[in-house]
Amino acid sequence: MPKPTPLTAADIAAIQGAKQFQTSILIGRGKYRSALHPSLAAAREVAPQIEAEVNNGRHCMVHAIDRATEKAILVPAGFDPVAPVAAKAEKPAKPKASAKPTKPKAGSKSDIAVKMLGRKGGAARKAIVEACGGWQVDLKQLCARRGLKLKRLADGNFIAS
Structure with a gap:
């Protein structure tokens, strides 16, 4: 309830x-x-x-x-119209989260993928999936969350900068 x-x-x-x-x-x-x-x-x-x-x-x-x-x-069941009721102060609104790139824990799957994308020559999607234990990562979304630009190289590898 x-x-x-x-x-x-x-x-x-x-x-x-x-x-x-x-x-x-x-x-x-x-x-x-x-x-x-x-x-x-x-x-x-x-x-x-x-x-x-x-x-x-x-x-x-x-x-x-x-x-x-x-x-x-x-009208709540316990409301007494005669007794003075102290109204609860409204909580101040929480500030909205800023659009900062996320920073996951070191050694996480997304961290491994970003490190592989940051290497010279980049990495193949298949190699990233294998290194992350079969995790089917969306590279475009991952790079967008981290504030990186994803590029596909001529040899089929991906690189992030």
Whole structure:
């Protein structure tokens, strides 16, 4: 089951100020049973009754209807509208990875292939595959990840620079 997302301060304010609450439960095949209620307490009181009537193992969800934005906000089961709730601070976004060429561990298959391509006279694809234990390497992609230019020589060997 996915972890619920924490409520934002705006969501908490919308739930606390909502004038209508909706209960809904999935009956099956994309069909829902829904009802509107004037308060959160009334919606929570009816939810177990609806679950018992439908009796399909699913839980009845309670949503606060924000009239200003016409948005339905899922009310978590443990949410207490009276208690002050400290909204969790949003985590700062992680910086995106730069497009730097990758540098694998020394002695890896890709490292062996790059060393063979960097030799004077290059290397044949068959020799690279044998040296890497049968690994079918995509030389063009490997060189692109490393920031190298792949060239095919007249004798059929490949060289990277």
